[in-house]
Amino acid sequence: MTLDSPSVTSVEDGSDPSPIGDTAALAGARSRAVTDERDRRPSSPFRQRLSRLDNRLSPYLYVSPFFLLFALVGLFPLLYTAFVSVHDWSLLGGQGDYTGLENYRRVLEDRYFWNALRNTISIFLLSSVPQVLIALVLAGLLDTQLRGRTLWRMGVLIPFVVAPAAVALIFGNVFGDRYGLVNEALQGIGLEPIKWHVNTLASHVAIASMVNWRWTGYNALIFLAAMQAVPRELYESAAIDGAGKVRQFVSVTLPLIRPTLLFVVITSTIGGLQVFAEPRLFDTQGLGGSDRQYQTLTMYLWELGWRVRDLGMASAVAWLLFLIIIVFALVNLAVSRRFGALGGRR
Amino acid sequence: MHTRKTRRARLVTGALMALTLTMTAAACGGGDSDDETADGKIKLTVATFNEFGYEGLIEEYNAMQDDVVVEQKKAGTANEHQDNLYTKLAAGSGLSDIEAIEVDWWSALMEQSDAFVDLSDPELDGRWLDWKTEAATTPDGELIGYGTDIGPEGMCYRADLFKKAGLPTDREEVASLFADWDSYFEAGRQFVKKMPKTAWYDSSGGTAQAMINQTEYSFEDEDNNVIAADNADVKAVFDTITANAADGLSTGLTQWSEDWTASFQNDGFATMACPGWMLGVIEGNADGVEGWDIANAFPGGGGNWGGSYLTVPAQGDHPEEAKALAAWLTAPEQQVKAFEAKGTFPSQVDALTDPALTGATNAFFNDAPTGEILAERAEAVPFIPHKGPKFADINTAYQQAIQRVDEGKESADEAWQSFLADVERLG
Structure with a gap:
């Protein structure tokens, strides 16, 4: 060809x-x-x-590399995981007997699965919601006539470049229960230290702040790109009509970047439900704390696969997680449709 | 319309296939080998964790021959190393030419003995302590690993803090405080009364581990049936440790956590169980702190904590060269040097009487004769506890239960009940 x-x-x-x-x-x-x-x-x-x-x-040929790669590294693992999930399958021993939905039943009966689901949703909400809001505001601020614009705009991307393992290391010191930076500051002003690794909600907040630190700037840049496509005349006419900066942001900017907003919400939902590196590296054992108080679904999957060495159950969790993400994405889509994000002009 | 669609589909399929073939060809052609250096030497990798003391040895090996270049891959913790090992064993590729394996995971991996090269060699008979070799021999008589170090435990302590609390500081006198667990904990109660800001030992988990390692059958019996739930010894250790925590003897931290590492610099605790390999860890974490010493005593007689083997995974490209390197690294002369570098105590018979070992002193530990002390501690080890394939998993649950009590998340009773549930879950 x-x-x-x-x-x-x-x-x-x-x-x-x-x-x-x-x-x-x-x-x-x-x-x-x-x-x-x-x-x-x-x-x-x-x-x-x-x-x-x-x-x-030609058009098909041009897009085919993506789909070929997807088939290779996306579709095949997906189907293979489904195959593994209906078998007795040990990490080192390999394939065993066909067991039907037995692995799914065992996962759904395991209290740690539900615990992990709760933690995942909690960390997801604590990270994605503030992340999108802060990114929006940040992008709005960057979309003004700042001195050294490029510097500021690139600056917000720096946390994204830092490897998650390094982030976890730094935040590990910041959120140390006894000798951490935050707690020393709290004690300095006479407050009680917070048990970041022990208290369930505190641990979720600490992990979410690692995620936010890493992703907020990235999302802000995506918003910024969308905001720059908003015709400047609209702001001028809004200004003539007497709208202040905030009003302009809410009534002009936000409605016009809705499709981008939807995109960011969906990608951060997918990312948020799969959060792994940050909670995994939050302590050295990697099981999400003594009571699994910050074990997420992906960590639970990893524990089953690599600690308990049961790949069959781990694969069942992977599929359940996949279904949960689809449900979340559909809910997102339905909600955004209602607000007319996709229904409008295309 | 319909025919057009199918025709198009056919064309697309054809094009996709052509492209796939091209890509596959490119992928095959592009592969270059990563197990050779630019000048054609064989590259061997040795994967270890924590501190093996191999840095100097590897340089020495690279300098003394021209065929092989050795590189070390160090993982921070044994867990991390283990996860990597499992993943790549399962995948069937990606392992280093030599993989270190810690004794706690040994029996789970012995079930996969086919994945490792048989290292038995009549010339090496009698090199190691008998129990070390026995544990690495399969029922068919294959030797899967060469012993590196063992972990005879002494008791490390902060003489400066002892002095402040009015306890004896001299090595000999301190040894009598550490005669058995009761006297050790009693001394601890006195200590924390005087020094309420400093705990007696570094972690509940580490101390419980030391006590479990003195139990011949803890979580599994000799046929590897899980007995953790009904074993009175396991419950007794749990009760003792959680009661101690309530009395303030423990820092309440988990070993290897950031806070634990930081506590070495903050007078966080006064004593800790220390196998030979822990000496290097303490020296690193407590850098700049003066007052550490080691007593020639261990509560309950003697104990072994950890120790490792070098294995040669069968998936490697150069098993012969790797085997030769593993044999060289685990020879008594080399292990004595590793001991001098990082305090890892050798498992080789000849090394135990090597003057370089018996005469070794450690400046950081107040010039203590560490070689002599640890050699005596090794002799005091009465037996090696049985660790079946589920040991590591159950031990993790056990440690977590103790941690939950330390952190105040559960009462001792609740934590024990949830430990039982965890054991049940692990099957």
């Missing part, structure tokens, strides 16, 4: 006068395909045939 296909603006088969922009290019390609069909002659020369094939096939 050759890659020197005619560019999308070629008018070889008399397509419409092309407007600019990529939607137009797509439309062009579509209408070309239609004319193509109409023009077909039984004895068309080889070249023409090839170019027609090219036109039709």
